[in-house]
Amino acid sequence: MDFCNSILETIGNTPLVKLHRVTAGLPCPVLAKVEFFNPGNSIKDRMALKMVEVAEEKGLLKPGGTIIEGTSGNTGMGLALAAVVKGYKCIFATTDKQSKEKVDILKAVGAEVIVCPTNVEPEDPRSYYSVAARLAKEIPNSYYMNQYDNLANRDAHYEQTGPEIWKQTDGKVTHLVVATGTGGTITGTGKYLKEKNPDIQLWAIDSYGSLLKKFHETGELDMSEVYPYITEGIGEDFVPQNYDMSLIDHFEKVTDKDGAVMARRISKEEGIFVGYSAGSAIAGLQQLKSRLKPTDLVVVIFHDHGSRYVGKVYNDQWMMERGFLDVKTVKDVVNARRNQPLVTIGPEDKVSDVIVKMKKYDIEHIPVLHNNEIIGAISENGLFIRLIDDANLKDAHVKQVMQPAFPEVRMDTPIEKLSVYINKENGAVLTKDDSGNYHIVTKYDIIQALGN
Template structure:
């Protein structure tokens, strides 16, 4: 920190880890959260955007002037917008038509080309959110499909940066690590590093009701997905970055609980975070009930409330969606 950075890319990582004093005192455990909204573009995804693009550059898969294409719930797209601006690539992103207006405005301001996927389409439809991005890449001259959901460089970014940072900041004393599962890159990459350091560390994932990971983990069944409002977590398909063998348990959370915890976090700890952070906090408190007092529990707050002012932080929106 005590030097001049050459570009925004050097500002990625090195985020603060904070002890949640009110929740720690109430639960009798140490509850710690890594504030990933402190990254330059405001989310944990800056780490993977830089790492995945530089890995593809190193092995010659991206050519100068290429157009990078991926699907994203917004945060990876914003990280990629920074990386592409600095490295001279164009960027096309497939988004769900339900994405928060703040993220859409932010992406447009950065000149990202957006392709909207209709969320009412079934997952097997060729135009569904998951299937559209490889097609867009194939149709785009110089298109390169980054595929954050199956690209294991996503996980590697966290094994190389997020995991070691948590280990150092926790001074090597961690009982449980908890993270929401979106692409699975964070939980799998951090778990790989932490379990290598101390195999006794338990890793717990959080999955939204409506997504398929919870049932697959507990009973190896693939249930039919159903819509939910939380952004960034869960999926309709099994994806390559979720390494189930590194995960010890998965908990399921509904939208209402996640949003309630997100707003409570702002009032109790003055941490203004996004919906997946409320979900992660709920998971940490559930785990604290099971471990009993004294456990040291670390989690991730992936992005900030600024992206959800017209959704989670709007009573009109919550009422419209039947959340209050």
């Protein structure tokens, strides 16, 4: 029989997948090391298990003990899996910028999660670094893994990830691209690869708001480089001990928007449902394409799975609120008309009045307004059918022929989603601006918006 004794035996030996569409324009092949094939759906499974094993060997983690860690989510998942199999408890401190999905997943595998503020200094007692360190001192028979300064982190990648890439590329890899945070992946993997071929380039992808790039280039810990950013899992406001900066050839910064947009592109265009940092890694590689030659072979680490980010990167509303999603919304349609006042009709008005207004304003749809509330609608097509059957209806009151009110949508609704509301039976929707004024959006408005 062919089976694993526990889920931990499935860690590693992840595939390399050639990219096509998102790397168009690059002069050389690009292979993605797809790490969400690990059981915890991220590359962090490798170093998490290694840190646990080293702690056990050194007698730092004893039977029935508690694993404590500060994590953005993925390391916690790896540690939690190891804890389940080996019989430990887990308490994790994380930041409030991490996705809700990450927190929920950690809880699902039995961990206790403490959410801490993001925008505080590492030394602040409220930071997730400080909280994790404090808990380790207060809780008996516990051990703080400290992935940032625990060198078992980079050792895992020296022993596993580096050899895998070397073997999978038959030693032809020329560049390794890693969106980097703790430094373990790029340092451990890179050290192994450079031992095999010193000419291999290590490119680290950093985030604006992180000090790593400046430190690599100058050796200066410049806190003026540090400010809040949205990208998860990469960048730092200090330099973890896992880094060996002498191994890294270049740091490249990527914006929050470019990383998020590229992550969505990878999922849609390559069929690989990736996390935020994979988007940053490919966006950074695109920024560096002028440095590549046709004879090069690039390997990019895809750290984790897109399921960690369905409430953020893969949520249209979240993306639009941050200006990351370049889609036209109902608000764009309304603004394009320069906020022209809505033409309405009253329920006691005559149908003949409706016809006059439709001709005067060259419109097909008129909401019926009563006591400042929309109570119905008149559409040219529906009115035409009624008048053909009975020409005398032009003297009837609007309330006798009106249809149900047009559906109401939010101003930030993408126009692509209006097809749910606008169809053969219903030709328009209504929306309210911040001042409480109604506006109408018709099929014609949508066609105009999509055509521009």
